[in-house]
Amino acid sequence: MSDKPKIGLYWCASCGGCEESVVDLAEDILDVVEAVDIIFWPVAMDFKRADVEAMDDRSITATLINGAVRTSEQEEMVRLLRRKSAVIIAYGSCAHLGGIPGMANQFDREQILRYVYEDAPTVVNDEKTRPATAHRFNGSEATLPVFHATVRALDQVIDVDYYIPGCAPTPALLKAAVEALLTGTLPPKGTVLAPDIALCDECPRKESKPEDLRIERFHRPHAVMADPDTCLLAQGIVCMGPATRGGCEALCVKGNMPCTGCFGPTSRVRDQGAKILSSLAASVAADEEADIISILSTIPDPIGTFYRYGLPGSLLRKLLSQSSWTGGTSHHA
Amino acid sequence: MNETIETTQTAQPWRPRIVAFFCNWCTYTAADLAGVSRMKYAPNTRIIRVMCSGRIDPQFVLEALSEGADGVLIGGCHPGDCHYAEGNYKALRRFHLLRRMLIGMGIDEKRFRLEWISASEGDKVKTVINDMVEQLQQLGPLDIPARRKAWDVELEEAKAQVPRYEEFEEAAHV
């Protein structure tokens, strides 16, 4: 084997878009392949878990893991990769903050399984069969991973060194990260490898944002024809840009769609959803309680809107239904 | 901030704990007045003083809940009376959106409350806190820190599947 840096790529609960974004490096990928040895990439190359287990600890220079962690298999794999890698990079919104799969944290596991295997209108399952984690057949045992009760961001399972944000990350960010890795110019551990300033800084519509924004009602993006040159918030469309890290080149806004927050908050914010909620609510153009409620009702799904990519990484993390908690341990006064 | 601090709480029966964010000019002063008037009320509240209810970042509310508060109370000046003209309206607007979000996350609406209490309404501090404590007593603990521990039990089980993982984790934390 060459002594080129070894890079691993792995996916957990994700859509594959992050893998796609690696391929989106286009010709640049050749430079990357030239500079490194990719020693593990299940999507593209035929390596097995046993190959990884056989590697020396910390022998992988860096592993990019995308996707949230929902199953025991994902968890085992990320722990294994953590042991084998010198640097772990959480790649993409799901690994960074929980991502779209993280929205499942609005529901209990039982609710999800019941819907998916019994109640969904497209399901025919009179026996109410659910997948089992182990099944004996013809003398051998087949196993399935355990479906955890909670979706987790990567750093809620293992120690993470860096984060590359985005759904999916842009090739430019990936390229910059790889370059930093190869040249040994990575910032301090824990850094999100994207600008620490909100998207508005680079938004092409910045100038059109009024200095006296007062929102009289919110519009959902599909329900209006957005003016392509005016700040989307000024048009009453919830844009997460002010609360979201920049570095994406404002791709969604350039496509006349609002920012939905995939790059996560800046380092100064603990809970991205709470912050945009605070800002938008304060800008509501009403003082009377009934009017306020009426304007706010034009945001039909606050959690899905403000926590689209970050629910597992948020302060509350997960549904806190009274029924699922029987409570009470020793620490109470 | 990663301090591990020993709790002062001993193993007593559970009593709800409320974190209250009171504005300096009205509600905090009203709580002082309740004190000066020697009104007795339920001791379950811990008050944090801010200059204006407009300073209350929804993150503070979430932080308090996630750190173990059973309820959060916001106190501000009555509409039209804000020392800073309109901070309380901002608090009111945030309150309603945050409230919907909390309900969506399974948190009972009684755990999050906003009250306008002017500096002269010491008695209202008393009745509001007594009332909220009674409601929380009925709801039982919210207890997010303990729940979080319970959620993570499933992680412990998986660790066993990775050979020598503990060894590595220890090494990583040296």
Next chain:
Amino acid sequence: MKGNGDIRIGFYICHCGTNIAGLIDVARIAEYAGTLPGVVVARDYKYMCSDPGQDLLREDIAAYHLMRIVVASCSPLLHEQTFRRAAEKGGINPYFVQMVNIREHGTWVHDDAEYMTGKAMDMVRAAVLRVYAHQPLERKQVPITPDVLIVGGGIAGIHAALTMADAGKHVYLVEREPTIGGHMAQFDKTFPTLDCAACILTPKMTAVKAHPNITLWTWSEVEKVDGFIGNFTVTVKRKARYVDEDLCVGCMECIEACIYKQGKFPDEFNMGLSKRKPIFIPFPQAVPPVPVIDPGQCLHLKKGTCKDTCVEICADRKAINFEQEPEYKEIEVGAIILATGFTPFDATRIPYYGYGKYPNVYTALELERLVNASGPTGGEVRLPDGRTPERVAIVHCVGSRDEHYNRWCSRVCCMYSMKLAHLVKEKTHAEIFNFYIDMRAPGKSMEEFYNRISSEGIHLVRGRVADVYPETLEKKTNGQIGRVIVQAEDTLIGRIRKIPVDMLILSTGLQPRIDAEEIRRMFNISCSAGGFFLERHPKLAPVNTFTDGIFLAGTCQGPKDIPDTVAQAGAAASEALALIDRGVFELEPNTAYIMEDDCSGCKSCIPLCPYTAIAFKEEKQKAEINEALCKGCGTCVASCPSGSIRQHLFEDEEIYREIRGLLAYA
């Protein structure tokens, strides 16, 4: 234990006699505090706020090299300044102190000693964690420009201007009308002393004109206000008067010479009861005594076809200048006094009183002009048909104390109604009926005045007038104006009374000026529910506003009579003087500030600031907070979507630490 690192914290718990120590175990709490991160000394003491208590703090700061102080005692609203000063004397920054309110929010309101001891520990823990993160802060000082602007030249503005000018300050007095004097100049005599308004006002008006420290700009309006306490920049528009103030000698020959031989246009000063020419002076004692030309009426200015007889008579004085343009003056002032006055209630809003419908229904201000010797009738109270009224009714509370109009009592109407009753009776010997709801006569000499007038043989009817209608529907053939019948329930005898009168006087109340809302915005102050300007505190800061450096005088703040107006104007002037003489203004350090590198320029914060302290800087594409304007509410901090605005003394980190400290788990 990690955490407060090398920060050395001193902890003190006060017994407050038995107020605190009587319920909870202070020694145990001090012992617990001693185990908290960074705490190097923890003590309990009988009275921390006493001199020995403060000495203890100072000695410990030196002995233990303390860097932070936590005092668990009473409310910070009571003693925060005390302990800050003690810390400062001990040599550390005063903002390195955090108080724990275990008395007002603890031992005074709770009985359970054991629980309260635990709760006090929670609160102490929160304060210890919080104080660790405290930053050294300084009270910033802003220099004060010594000049002052007074808006409004009524008696309030005049008195404030003279007070300040006599104290050696330079005053800009801006008045919208062509003359100063305000409403008081329109009054005949003033209650309760019945001295003539002009006699006491005109000397003050001329004093204003003559004062070397007063720049008087009449026929002028404030256009724009920028800046903040000590450093306001104000733009004043001087409307075109068409008579040069510097060249005019006040001979009034131009008015005489006007091509209009008689007055043609309603005379505003006389409430339209007489006519004036296009070139006019509101009243003979006007200050400055310089005529003004109404461009909408003057033939030269309107059509360009006039013989310009006024120019001819003015001759080589050359004071008439048809080319005059409005002039904009920009001035720098350190303080502003608003004395913009009131508007009388519009009596046409109550149709059943018949004002504007029956020619013998007057407002009180019209009567002031009628009884005035320099008024339209030379002081004779005559009906439009020339007759002297034999019966006159005066209706109190017109538009006041009425939920359909203005809820408030206008305070002056009862007394001026009694005054008018006296004056009309004196001049006409008519039979007078005063209809009142309650007779309000508070204040020095007022009750005596009321007693005196009511003994003069006027009829006082307690009842709100419900209707006013003509005695007969037939037109009088002799040109006489018919009587109106005033109908009211006399609540003292419980009967409806219908009294025919020759003249009806409506005692209209006081209300905010029509443009009070615009003025409020321009000066960035607040209005009370009724629309009068809001004082900072109704009792303890009655002439201050929530905007530092802006003060209120007179009826713009609420209805009041002349004595109170003058008193308030004096108070406003002395507040402004105190500010200016201090030379600097100290800002509370709990202001918000923007981390410039972090700000994305999203502008979300800008409309949230009630003090317009946040501005978007185009060149940097970032928002910027003017610390002198910021009052430290923190609304923008809570809103900044990228966490790029912070607040001194209420940093996110400090509050998070407090939350965690309160709730800390094992």
